[in-house]
Amino acid sequence: MAATTAVRLVGVDELGDSQVTVVDTDHGKLAVGLSDGTPFAVSNRCRHLLASLGEGKVTEEGCLECPWHAARYDVRTGRMVRGPQGAFKPLAGVIKGTLGAKALKTYPVELRDGAVWLVG
Numbered sequence: 001m002a003a004t005t006a007v008r009l010v011g012v013d014e015l016g017d018s019q020v021t022v023v024d025t026d027h028g029k030l031a032v033g034l035s036d037g038t039p040f041a042v043s044n045r046c047r048h049l050l051a052s053l054g055e056g057k058v059t060e061e062g063c064l065e066c067p068w069h070a071a072r073y074d075v076r077t078g079r080m081v082r083g084p085q086g087a088f089k090p091l092a093g094v095i096k097g098t099l100g101a102k103a104l105k106t107y108p109v110e111l112r113d114g115a116v117w118l119v120g
């Protein structure tokens, strides 16, 4: 049986008020953070216009919000749960149903010793 390795991604105290950041990994750049105290790691590029999601924020509801047009993602599934806002708001449902239909990739993480670790 192959040994599994864990990789430390970021310390919880390094996350700041946004509760998310960008981390370079062997899987490319990931958006890594905490949602309601639960760690998550998802692919970093917004499904709308490829903004860096790790530069967004985690909302009070625990969603990852894009820094450009405020689309929101469920970090457990990677699915877009709200389409882009602002100038894109009239098209939010269409964008959610097309570009947003492909979920962000999710990665297995754990909270250990005050840090988020990529596991498995």
Ligand code: FES
Residues within 6 Å of the ligand: 046, 047, 048, 049, 050, 051, 066, 067, 068, 069, 070, 071, 083, 084, 085
């Ligand atoms: S780039 Fe993310 S909502 Fe537009």
